[in-house]
Amino acid sequence: MTVEQEIRSTLEDYAKAYCAKDIDSLMHIFEDSDDISIIGTGADELCIGRDSVKELFLRNFAEATASEFEWQWSKINISNDYAVVAISLIIHLEYQGSKxxxxxxxxxxxxxTDRWVWLHRHASSPASNQDDGQAYPQQA
Structure with missing residues (x-):
């Protein structure tokens, strides 16, 4: 398996654990450290440390059930023992009775380390009020 395949495998492991609501497997993807962090799409989703990250995932699990991560565009940069993944995806969910x-x-x-571990994950959603070719969202 190439290094890039190993890193992509962690994405699949994340998706599988997230869809199964398997908090232990999901947390295993991250480095076993209180230095891990997540920035989510919600205004309050700024998490540092294992407890905070775990709490965010458990909240997500309580609100919705994911069934699939549909990977799209991606770029992986690798430098020695570090890597950065930039990727777009569609998460298929059941939320409040709707798909x-x-x-x-x-x-x-x-x-x-002995495997590739996540140190940080940042998520964002494309601005719905920003047309293709525009640098900034339209003002209402």
Whole structure:
């Protein structure tokens, strides 16, 4: 398996654990450190440390059930024992009795130990009021 395949495998491991609501497997993807962090799409989703990250995932699990991560555009940069993944995806969810698809953009920072572990994940959603070719969202 190439280094890039190993890193992509961590994305699949994340998706599988998230869809299964398997908090232990999901947390295993991250470095076993209180230095891990997540920035999510919600205004209050700024998490540092294992307890905070775990709490965010458990809240997500309580609100919705993911069924699929549909990977799209991606770029992986590798430098020695570190890597950065930039990727877009669609998360398929059941939320409040409806099936929805949420477009997401991620940046993931990883470090090689005995395996590739996640140090940080940042998620954002494309601005819905910003047309293709525009640098900024339209003002209402």
């Amino acid at each position: 929805i698809e949420i477009p997401i953009r991620w940046s993931v920072a990883l470090r090689k």
